[in-house]
Amino acid sequence: xxxxxxxxxxxxIGTRQEVKKYIRQGRVSVNGKTVKSPDIKIREExxxxxxxxxxxxxxxxxxxxxxxPSGVVSATEDPTEATVIDLIKDKKxxxxxxxxxLDKDTEGLLLITNDGQLAHRLxxxxxxxxxxxxxxxxxxxxxxxxEAFKSGVNIGTDEKEEWTRPGLLKILRSEAESEILLTIQxxxxxxxxxxxQAVGKEVVYLRRESMGSLKLDQKxxxxxxxLLTKEELEDVTDENAERx
Ligand code: URA
Numbered sequence: 531x532x533x534x535x536x537x538x539x540x541x542x543i544g545t546r547q548e549v550k551k552y553i554r555q556g557r558v559s560v561n562g563k564t565v566k567s568p569d570i571k572i573r574e575e576x577x578x579x580x581x582x583x584x585x586x587x588x589x590x591x592x593x594x595x596x597x598x599p600s601g602v603v604s605a606t607e608d609p610t611e612a613t614v615i616d617l618i619k620d621k622k623x624x625x626x627x628x629x630x631x632l633d634k635d636t637e638g639l640l641l642i643t644n645d646g647q648l649a650h651r652l653x654x655x656x657x658x659x660x661x662x663x664x665x666x667x668x669x670x671x672x673x674x675x676x677e678a679f680k681s682g683v684n685i686g687t688d689e690k691e692e693w694t695r696p697g698l699l700k701i702l703r704s705e706a707e708s709e710i711l712l713t714i715q716x717x718x719x720x721x722x723x724x725x726x727q728a729v730g731k732e733v734v735y736l737r738r739e740s741m742g743s744l745k746l747d748q749k750x751x752x753x754x755x756x757l758l759t760k761e762e763l764e765d766v767t768d769e770n771a772e773r774x
Contacts, residue, residue, distance in 0.1 A: 535568035599752035638738035685724035
């Protein structure tokens, strides 16, 4: 049970102060009756709360799969740039955030949620969650690169080395512009780009394909999103709770 004003504020109707005012103005009803006190208790699963005669359903947690487009930043707010949260037009919760960051020019799978525990488990280096990226690379990717990535590469500088853990590199096409899949378990800043830099090559396009059991839905075009299915949510939750 939660207070009516918190219920409405959680669902993004306004700030706590604003929703208190709306309630006093008689714009809110519970189970068909106009209510005027902000502190009445609401059973989130049972009571029907309406604001200006429109139902406001309560969602404790929301989970969206976004195919992040290039040109959008992985942040919750930004004074000048469009964020991945701005793309989620149907959101109910106002406390959504992206689970991890993709660079502004990277596309692909991004989980958007307000479930901090799940995010923590997916991002914790101790959990070794696989992240697979598809990339196009300027330069011919070779078996030596596969071996180098298998042992880990230095993505730091000569003065200050920074070694990655092993990564699994699969060459899909090796030409002047190559195509690869790379699976890593870390999420260091610009990691994929810096790994290729370390072997003298440049990433020209990057897309995340999967994170743990969660796979990018091929039907989602860049900028499109959908709710996680019950199965996807169960898998990604179970896998992190038990297998790792
Ligand atoms: N590695 C990168 O270099 N960029 C990303 O956005 C993700 C992984």
